Amino acid sequence: MDYFIELFFSGLTRGSIYAxxxxxxxxxxxxxxxxxxxxxxxxxxxxFTAYIIASVLSIYGFPALSIIILAxxxxxxxxxxxxxxxxxxxxxxxxxAPRLSPLISAIGMSIFLQNYVLLAQTSDFLAFxxxxxxxxxxxxxxxxxxxxxxxxxxxxxxxxxxxxxxxKMTRIGKxxxxxxxxxxxxxxxxxxxDKVISVTFVIGxxxxxxxxxxxxxxxxxxxFYIGFIAGIKAFTAAVLGGIGSIPGAVLGxxxxxxxxxxxxxxxSSDYEDVFAFSLLVLILIFKPSGLxxxxxxxxx
Amino acid sequence: MSAILKVKNLSMRFGGVVALNALDLxxxxxxxxxxxxxxxxxxTTFFNCVTGIYKPTEGDVLLTARGxxxxxxxxxxxxxxxxxxxxxTFQNIRLFQSMSVLENVMIGRHCRTKAYILGAILRNKATRxxxxxxxxxxxxxxxxxGLEKYVNESASNLPYGAQRRLEIARALATEPxxxxxxxxAAGMNPQETKELEELILRLQQEGQAILLIEHDMKLVMNxxxxxxxxxxxxxxxxxTPQEIRNNPAVIKAYLGESDDDSQHRSHKExxxx
Numbered sequence: 001m002d003y004f005i006e007l008f009f010s011g012l013t014r015g016s017i018y019a020x021x022x023x024x025x026x027x028x029x030x031x032x033x034x035x036x037x038x039x040x041x042x043x044x045x046x047x048f049t050a051y052i053i054a055s056v057l058s059i060y061g062f063p064a065l066s067i068i069i070l071a072x073x074x075x076x077x078x079x080x081x082x083x084x085x086x087x088x089x090x091x092x093x094x095x096x097a098p099r100l101s102p103l104i105s106a107i108g109m110s111i112f113l114q115n116y117v118l119l120a121q122t123s124d125f126l127a128f129x130x131x132x133x134x135x136x137x138x139x140x141x142x143x144x145x146x147x148x149x150x151x152x153x154x155x156x157x158x159x160x161x162x163x164x165x166x167x168k169m170t171r172i173g174k175x176x177x178x179x180x181x182x183x184x185x186x187x188x189x190x191x192x193x194d195k196v197i198s199v200t201f202v203i204g205x206x207x208x209x210x211x212x213x214x215x216x217x218x219x220x221x222x223x224f225y226i227g228f229i230a231g232i233k234a235f236t237a238a239v240l241g242g243i244g245s246i247p248g249a250v251l252g253x254x255x256x257x258x259x260x261x262x263x264x265x266x267x268s269s270d271y272e273d274v275f276a277f278s279l280l281v282l283i284l285i286f287k288p289s290g291l292x293x294x295x296x297x298x299x300x
Numbered sequence: 301m302s303a304i305l306k307v308k309n310l311s312m313r314f315g316g317v318v319a320l321n322a323l324d325l326x327x328x329x330x331x332x333x334x335x336x337x338x339x340x341x342x343x344t345t346f347f348n349c350v351t352g353i354y355k356p357t358e359g360d361v362l363l364t365a366r367g368x369x370x371x372x373x374x375x376x377x378x379x380x381x382x383x384x385x386x387x388x389t390f391q392n393i394r395l396f397q398s399m400s401v402l403e404n405v406m407i408g409r410h411c412r413t414k415a416y417i418l419g420a421i422l423r424n425k426a427t428r429x430x431x432x433x434x435x436x437x438x439x440x441x442x443x444x445x446g447l448e449k450y451v452n453e454s455a456s457n458l459p460y461g462a463q464r465r466l467e468i469a470r471a472l473a474t475e476p477x478x479x480x481x482x483x484x485a486a487g488m489n490p491q492e493t494k495e496l497e498e499l500i501l502r503l504q505q506e507g508q509a510i511l512l513i514e515h516d517m518k519l520v521m522n523x524x525x526x527x528x529x530x531x532x533x534x535x536x537x538x539x540t541p542q543e544i545r546n547n548p549a550v551i552k553a554y555l556g557e558s559d560d561d562s563q564h565r566s567h568k569e570x571x572x573x
Binding site: 166169170171172173174175177178181182184185186187188189190191192193199202 | 390407
């Protein structure tokens with residue numbers, strides 16, 4: 001039973017990270033119908049930014065908790081700047097192009113950003129400092145769930161609630177929903193659609209960066225390629241949960257993380273991807289629009 | 301009465317096709333003006349040019365609204381046109397279906413409110429006041445339109461006539477100086493049409509200027525102060541409902557023409573080309 005609980009929490013931790021990245025995929029898809037393949041790279045850039053800021057701050061002897069908060073903010077802002085710029089450069093000029101063009105442009109952006117970080121930084125794995133301290137109150141449960149896991153899970157849940165509130169209640173959240181439903185109509189009632197799309201990219205990128213810094217400090221190392229795998233997994237999570245749906249992305253992330261964790265724990269770590277993607281195939285057979293996705297009704 | 305909208309020499313060409321040909325049109329304060337014409341005459345194209353969806357090939361669209369005179373609208377984006385003070389509805393229903401009725405109207409207030417990401421995060425007093433005001437004003441509009449009983453209903457669950465009225469409510473939420481209605485009575489039953497007629501009249505009495513595209517001639521004749529008639533992208537007549545009813549050119553455009561006339565016409569078109 002203890003083993004089960006341990007696997008369960010490690011699954012939730014993984015799932016949280018997938019969910020944080022999947023939110024970016026799903027929001028962008030919801031609003032412009034594009035799979036932003038460069039999103040995983042934004043996450044990687046977030047991790048690198050956090051690494052640099054954290055290294056500098058630790059030289060000056062900042063306490064661990066303030067380092068993670070400052071590095072988190074810096075990473076979120078810097079990654080948002082990247083997300084914003086990527087949208088302006090690679091997607092905005094193709095707003096009225098056929099669907100395939102921005103997709104290719106996204107893949108190009110992804111390859112570009114990977115190689116840019118490879119050249120600007122290094123191809124080696126970098127040791128990422130352990131930024132999340134061990135909390136005393138977690139001590140009795142430490143053999144089942146570490147402080148890092150707890151921080152990651154709680155952060156994801158808080159972020160998801162905040163995001164849901166943001167989209168449901170606020171002025172700009174309403175504008176985002178309106179834009180995703182009918183872009184022309186949204187324009188005609190005075191919504192600056194370009195701005196709304198930019199905001200979507202900025203929020204998605206900030207979330208990915210937060211995911212990046214959390215996972216990096218959990219695993220303890222980063223390199224320029226981490227965005228690719230994480231991106232694919234998060235994309236899978238988004239599709240699993242129903243792309244375009246925000247609770248769906250989080251649910252998909254958790255389902256995927258748990259599946260991988262249990263597959264690793266009870267079968268073999270060699271098979272974790274096999275189980276993860278088999279699950280995807282199974283779910284899509286029975287629910288083609290994903291777990292929480294809305295079926296697209298064709299109007300006659 | 302001063303002019304709210306002045307359209308001067310407006311032309312729209314798609315490649316070689318002339319959709320609108322040197323249109324001149326004026327709408328004054330508090331007026332209901334109708335734009336009529338056979339199918340394909342260019343009425344909706346005209347709306348699209350005026351609201352910034354299309355960029356007119358030639359000509360000027362000038363709006364006097366919100367304390368500014370003769371704002372040039374051609375070249376502005378649709379969202380800028382809306383914030384200058386022009387709102388429209390569509391031939392087909394284009395509500396935000398998965399939002400509630402109230403939210404549909406609230407979204408119309410977007411260009412009259414300011415709160416942004418920072419406001420959403422900080423939730424300071426200004427943001428909260430603004431949200432409160434948005435809700436109150438939106439509710440007041442729903443009440444005026446007679447939809448307040450549906451306030452939390454999903455827009456897609458409304459009866460057809462109510463959906464059409466909700467579109468007008470949403471357009472009104474942008475506080476337009478000029479309201480463009482594209483076939484508001486399309487698909488309505490006689491009862492709904494009658495209610496719509498009363499609604500439009502009530503809005504006009506409150507000082508709302510309205511430009512209307514409509515095929516329901518009874519509605520047009522009852523409501524409009526002036527009528528513009530469009531055929532093949534060209535204005536063929538303007539005047540009061542009485543004048544339009546008796547105008548031979550209009551009757552010809554709607555009912556067709558005798559053989560002699562049509563030969564004359566194709567000859568003329570040949571000469572133009």
